[in-house]
Each structure stands twice: as structure tokens, then as C-alpha cells.
Amino acid sequence: MTVRRGKKRANLRDVARAAEVSVATVSRVLNTPDVVQAETRRRVEAAMAELHFVRSAAARAINTGRSxxxxxxxxxxxxxxxxxxxxxxxxxxxxxxxxxxxxxxxxxxxxxxxxxxxxxxxxxxxxxxxxxxxxxxxxxxxxxxxxxxxxxxxxxxxxxxxxxxxDNREAGRIALAHLVGLGHRRIAVVHNPAEHNDRTRERLAGFESAPADVVLTRFESALTVAGGARAAAMALASGAPFDAFLCASDVQALGVLFELQRAGIAVPEAVSVMGLHDLPSAAVTAPRLSTVHLPxxxxxxxxxxxxxxxxxxxxxxxxxxxxxxxxxxxxxxxxxx
Amino acid sequence: MTVRRGKKRANLRDVARAAEVSVATVSRVLNTPDVVQAETRRRVEAAMAELHFVRSAAARAINTGRSxxxxxxxxxxxxxxxxxxxxxxxxxxxxxxxxxxxxxxxxxxxxxxxxxxxxxxxxxxxxxxxxxxxxxxxxxxxxxxxxxxxxxxxxxxxxxxxxxxxDNREAGRIALAHLVGLGHRRIAVVHNPAEHNDRTRERLAGFESAPADVVLTRFESALTVAGGARAAAMALASGAPFDAFLCASDVQALGVLFELQRAGIAVPEAVSVMGLHDLPSAAVTAPRLSTVHLPxxxxxxxxxxxxxxxxxxxxxxxxxxxxxxxxxxxxxxxxxx
DNA sequence: GACGCTCATGTAACCAGTTTCAACGCAGCC
DNA sequence: GGCTGCGTTGAAACTGGTTACATGAGCGTC
The missing domain is CATH 3.40.50.2300 (Response regulator)
Structure with missing residues (x-):
């Protein structure tokens, strides 16, 4: 009890027959309409419309080599x-x-x-x-x-x-420089696994451009909002005091923001949070997220x-x-x- | 100064020639390998490998009608x-x-x-x-x-x-019922334009299942976090007191959450916020978002x-x-x- | 030894288009 | 009137696969 796939689709030959022209002419109407006479073209187009002709992409691709x-x-x-x-x-x-x-x-x-x-x-x-x-x-x-x-x-x-x-490294550098410029020295770096992710690796490298008196502590977690929250929780649980959270991605920064709020830590009064990407939602978080815009x-x-x-x-x-x-x-x- | 697109790709015939078999046999090696003798298959496979043969999807599609x-x-x-x-x-x-x-x-x-x-x-x-x-x-x-x-x-x-x-309407009903069950009567409904969006229309219809003493006030804005924030701002600016915000989508609920926080309005103490969808991030917002899970x-x-x-x-x-x-x-x- | 069977393989038609080349009609020109 | 040239159209080859049908070898059976 299979479904009959309609009456077989009309093809070029069918159209040609209906319009009483050759297949070449139909093909021309399709590809180079200007070379075929107005009246002929009209007939062909009428036939195509009537037969609900849809040209096969595959057949075309086979010739042109273009999919x-x-x-x-x-x-x-x-x-x-x-x-x-x-x-x-x-x-x-x-x-x-x-x-x-x-x-x-x-x-x-x-x-x-x-x-x-x-x-x-x-x-x-x-x-x-x-x-x-x-x-x-x-x-x-x-x-x-x-x-x-x-x-x-x-x-x-x-x-x-x-x-x-x-330049991911440069973006990382800019983000870090912003925090350092604001006087932050103890920075929690939140990032996703870098193993197969060179973008992350580069950003982390950019973070490493910190002056000697800046200490970076890394917290790794998944590249999700939940991952960011988890990383922030880990940082908080570590007991170490941080001036700022520097996130390799806005997605994680959102999670950090949430987790800090949950913990009752005021941003930016008690701690700064920096993102990297500038997602559309970064501009409407509370507080609105500072970040590096990636185009x-x-x-x-x-x-x-x-x-x-x-x-x-x-x-x-x-x-x-x-x-x-x-x-x-x-x-x-x-x-x- | 165009780039030469390599030496034309090998096709079935080329492989057949190289393996000294017919095109049919090569095709069989591709589609029904078990019917061709091991030794022959080996030869064909070797030839394919050597010529870096990649079968044309278009040619195949044209025959099977399957893209x-x-x-x-x-x-x-x-x-x-x-x-x-x-x-x-x-x-x-x-x-x-x-x-x-x-x-x-x-x-x-x-x-x-x-x-x-x-x-x-x-x-x-x-x-x-x-x-x-x-x-x-x-x-x-x-x-x-x-x-x-x-x-x-x-x-x-x-x-x-x-x-x-x-069932979007049912989901809307569930969300509303939850709020009503908690005693909320003055509800701000945040939703995206429903004109071409039947999912939204249905959810709104579900919201309308409210008892007579519940008053719903609608605020429409874009289906983005920023849109949700904007809608919340409008609701706040209206001066009307609301017990709860009911959002037709979690995305907008996030914006509402942010805007309320920005306005210094405590959630859920001062006002409840209800989402609809259960995005992954809904579970990690601060406060974590109540919502209706859509699978x-x-x-x-x-x-x-x-x-x-x-x-x-x-x-x-x-x-x-x-x-x-x-x-x-x-x-x-x-x-x- | 003839017959029938299966298994592996080849030949050629076929899918639905594009494209080359030839042919035809008709205008312009000498 | 014949030649050239342009514009329009058609016949047929071609793209790269799949597959129906044909062929023939090898083997078991009576």
C-alpha cells in the first residue's frame, strides 16, 4: 500500500512536445531566453506552466558541473x-x-x-x-x-x-587590556575546552599578554550559558578573591553573570565581568555586558x-x-x- | 589569470578502463559490492583509489530520482x-x-x-x-x-x-494556569507579533483561558532578548501594577528578567516571571526561569x-x-x- | 553428454538536461 | 539574382551515472 508519487513530473521533452518545439529550444527558454523569439518563448512558457514543469537540478548539475x-x-x-x-x-x-x-x-x-x-x-x-x-x-x-x-x-x-x-588573539588582548587598564589584577579566566578549538586557544594566548603582576586563574567548562555558570561557581568555591571574570565567550559570560547574581555578588561593584563576542543579547543583560565585538x-x-x-x-x-x-x-x- | 580546476575528475568510465572491467561492474562495486567477485572488486577499488574517484551526486540523482x-x-x-x-x-x-x-x-x-x-x-x-x-x-x-x-x-x-x-495552546494554558494557581491576577503578557506566527497565536489563545477575574495586558515586541526587555520596559512605564509577567517565549522572558533586574524589581518576590519553551539557558538564569517545557x-x-x-x-x-x-x-x- | 541452474560480468539503453553544429529563412547589398 | 550575414530553430551528441537484459562460464544432475 505504497503511495503513488503522483503522475511522473513533466520533463523537457514533455514540454517540447506540448509546445511543438525541440528540446533545445525549451532549454534555451530556460537559460538564454533572449535568443528565442518572443512568440516561441511564449508558447514554451505556457507549456511549462501548464505541465507544472520543474527543471531537474541534478540533470542540470550533471552538465554544468555546478550544483x-x-x-x-x-x-x-x-x-x-x-x-x-x-x-x-x-x-x-x-x-x-x-x-x-x-x-x-x-x-x-x-x-x-x-x-x-x-x-x-x-x-x-x-x-x-x-x-x-x-x-x-x-x-x-x-x-x-x-x-x-x-x-x-x-x-x-x-x-x-x-x-x-x-584576530582572536588580538581580541583576547583587547579584552584583557581593558580589565588591566581598570586596575584589575586577580582575574578569573572562564573558557571552554581548547583542545580542538583554535579560536579559544588564540584568545587564551591573547589573555596571556598580561603584565607580570596580573594573575590569571583558569576555569574550564562547556561553551554554554550553563557552562559559564558552572565555571563561576567553581571560581567562587575556590575561595580565591577575584577582581574580574574574563570570559573567552559571551555565552559563558552570561552564565557568569547569572551565577554571580545568584551568589549575591554585585557586578560591576564587587567584580567586573568581561565577555568576548558581542552577541545581540550582550547589550541587554543586567548589567549590560562589556565585551569585544566580533564582526x-x-x-x-x-x-x-x-x-x-x-x-x-x-x-x-x-x-x-x-x-x-x-x-x-x-x-x-x-x-x- | 583564472585557476585551472585541476585535471578533470575521474569518472566511472575512467575507473572501468583502469580496472579493465565494464562500467556496470564499477557501478556494482559502488552500490551492491557483494555481487561482484572479491578479486574484481579489489581491482576496481584500487583503480578508484588511484584515480581519486568521487562519484557524481548529480549523475546518481538523475537516475535514482533521489538527491x-x-x-x-x-x-x-x-x-x-x-x-x-x-x-x-x-x-x-x-x-x-x-x-x-x-x-x-x-x-x-x-x-x-x-x-x-x-x-x-x-x-x-x-x-x-x-x-x-x-x-x-x-x-x-x-x-x-x-x-x-x-x-x-x-x-x-x-x-x-x-x-x-x-499543542501550543495547551502549553499557553499550562503556563497561565500556573500563574493563576499562584494567585496572580494582574498579568502582563509579553509576546512577539502573531500576524504570521500561528505558534504565538495559539499560545496567546491558551493564555485567554484565564478566569474572569484575571486581567491580561499585552505587550508586543520582537522575538529577541532585547525585545523582551523592551516589552518589560513598556509594561513598567505604563504605571500599571502587575503580579506577573507571562511570556510567549523564553527568549523574551530572559529580556524581561534582565529589565526587571535593571529596574530593581525583585523576581519572584515582587513579581513572578513565566517563560514558555524551556531553552537550555532557562535552567541557569538568576532566578532560574519557570517555564513550560517544549520538546x-x-x-x-x-x-x-x-x-x-x-x-x-x-x-x-x-x-x-x-x-x-x-x-x-x-x-x-x-x-x- | 545434454540440460538446467546459478553466478559474474558485459552491452547498451536510459535518466533529464546542455551544447555543438548544421540548416533554414530572410534582409541587405553589390 | 546571387552572396553574405544574422537570427532562430532543430537533430544529435554528450554529461556520469544506473540498470534491464544478454552472455557465458562453471557446476550438479539424470
């Missing part, structure tokens, strides 16, 4: 961090008639390599990767398929793939444009370093101020 | 609400060897219809839709292409497409399974209503309690 689909490999969607970038990529690609398939990797390089293979199998023309830490298999895959690939969320002009992103949306747009140029015009993407910017809001204050 | 790609139309990715569902769909589809293309609509039915056409153009085999409010064009499209389509985030057994979701992740999983069954085995999806559950945490308290 018009790109793939993105990102750690997770369940997190505001990548959402706006992906949103921007997807929407900008749309302007070029390109689509995006998103695959999540859970920060596991093996899963990433496997999913990359899967994306290639469905015929993507290009790949967006997050960061530069990848499984050898994936590098090899990109190498011998010569598939266009751009790295986002990271900038390194010397990397073997074009990187379109920002997530612009990055997505630029990456999409570069990729479009690559697959459409064969001009390979070039590295782009977008500026970050310190956003001083309410969650940081001069020590003792 | 193995599904499409999802969602309002936005830039929002925790859909993220975990999409995440779940994507990951469950992966188990069936299916991929997901995500298209965002910005809640505009026209954009949705246009993007749906785009998805069909690239050959998706099925569509995930959010809610039941769609442009006529989209309905017509689904109608005459007979493309499998399931609706998520909504449940209505009588809708002409299978709905896999939850977003399970919904995604079930929708993916139903869709897989549909496109693989031609068994159409059937409506599924998943249970919601009241989550009483810290942001709600008995009036005057």
Missing part, C-alpha cells in the same frame, strides 16, 4: 555563536543563487572529516570551515578534490587555506561573497582580517571605583 | 528557539544518510514561498515547515509537486499536512525520522503530538508569598 550548493561545517547550531554568521552566509549566498547545507561536527575533527566527505558526496562546490584545526583526512580531501574551501572565525594570512575572520555577521557576508566569487568566477578567496572593537558597557568598572 | 537532500524553512537561525530542533533534525537525518539545507524566511510568507521554490530547484526531496501559516503559492507548490512536507512546532491532526509538534529536540528527531521513512519507504508522515511539561523553578512564587 550551486555549498557546505558549512560548524561545531554546533545550538548556540548563538555561529547562528548569526551562518544566517549571514546563507542570506548572502542567496543573492548569488547559491544554497547552503549545514553540517554540525560537535567539535570532533573525525566527525568533521566524515561530514565533509558527506557534503562532497552530495556535490557541494565549496566548503566553509571553522578554524584551522582539522583532521588530516579532511586536509587530504580538500587537497585532492581541490574543492574551494574558506576558513571562518579565524585569521592567519599564512594558512594554506584562505581565512576570513578576525560575526560581516564575516559571514564577506565569506559568502568570497566563496561566490570563487565558484562563479574561479577567483580564489583571499584572506581577510576584520577588525574587532572594544565595547565598554556596564559590567566592568575601575577596581574599587 | 538525499531535505530542506527546512525556518524563520531564523539567529535565535535559540529553532537551533536545537534544527540541530536534532540534522543529526538524526545524518543517520539515514540524508542531508539538510536550511533556508531562513524571516517570518515572511512570501520569502518563505520563494525560498521553498529555491529548495525545490536544487532538488530537495522533502520540506520541513514551521507552523501552518503559509503563502498560497507555497501550498500550491506542495500540492502539485507532491513533495513530502511536514510541519513542525505545531500540532493539528486535521491540517492537510502532517504536523509533528506540540524541541525530540520533535526534531521525530520529524527527521518521519521524513526519512517518507522519502525512503514512501510511508507518509503521521501527525505526532508531543507532551509539554510544566517546569516550576524559581522565577514564580505565590502572590504575596
Amino acid at each position: 550551486k550548493i555549498l557546505g558549512a561545517l560548524i561545531p554546533t547550531l545550538d548556540n548563538a555563536i555561529f547562528a548569526s554568521t551562518i544566517d549571514a552566509i546563507e542570506s548572502r549566498l542567496g543573492d548569488f543563487g547559491l544554497s547552503l547545507v549545514v553540517a554540525t561536527t560537535g567539535e570532533d575533527p573525525e566527525v568533521e572529516a566524515r561530514k565533509a566527505q558527506g557534503l562532497l558526496d552530495i556535490g557541494v562546490e565549496g566548503l566553509f570551515l571553522s578554524g584551522i584545526t582539522h583532521h588530516d583526512t579532511l586536509h587530504a580531501l580538500i587537497e585532492h578534490t581541490a574543492v574551494p574551501a574558506v576558513v571562518i572565525s579565524y585569521y592567519d594570512a599564512n594558512y594554506h587555506l584562505p581565512t576570513i575572520g578576525y 560575526a555577521e560581516e564575516m559571514g557576508r564577506r565569506a559568502a561573497e568570497a566563496m561566490a566569487d570563487w565558484v562563479e568566477n574561479e577567483v580564489p578567496a583571499r584572506p581577510i582580517c576584520l577588525p574587532t572593537a572594544l565595547k565598554i558597557r556596564e559590567s566592568t568598572r575601575r577596581r574599587g571605583g | 538525499k537532500i531535505l530542506g527546512a524553512l525556518i524563520p531564523t537561525l539567529d535565535n535559540a528557539i529553532f537551533a536545537s530542533t534544527i540541530d536534532a533534525i540534522e543529526s538524526r537525518l545524518g543517520d539515514f544518510g540524508l542531508s539538510l539545507v536550511v533556508a531562513t524566511t524571516g517570518e515572511d510568507p512570501e520569502v518563505e514561498a520563494r525560498k521553498a521554490q529555491g529548495l525545490l530547484d536544487i532538488g530537495v526531496e522533502g520540506l520541513f515547515l514551521s507552523g501552518i501559516t503559509h503563502h498560497d503559492t507555497l501550498h500550491a507548490l506542495i500540492e502539485h509537486t507532491a513533495v513530502p512536507a511536514v510541519v513542525i512546532s505545531y500540532y493539528d491532526a486535521n491540517y492537510h499536512l502532517p504536523t509533528i509538534g506540540y 524541541a529536540e525530540e520533535m526534531g528527531r521525530r520529524a527527521a525520522e518521519a521524513m526519512a521513512d517518507w522519502v525512503e519507504n514512501e510511508v507518509p508522515a503521521r501527525p505526532i503530538c508531543l507532551p509539554t511539561a510544566l517546569k516550576i523553578r524559581e522565577s514564580t512564587r505565590r502572590r504575596g508569598g
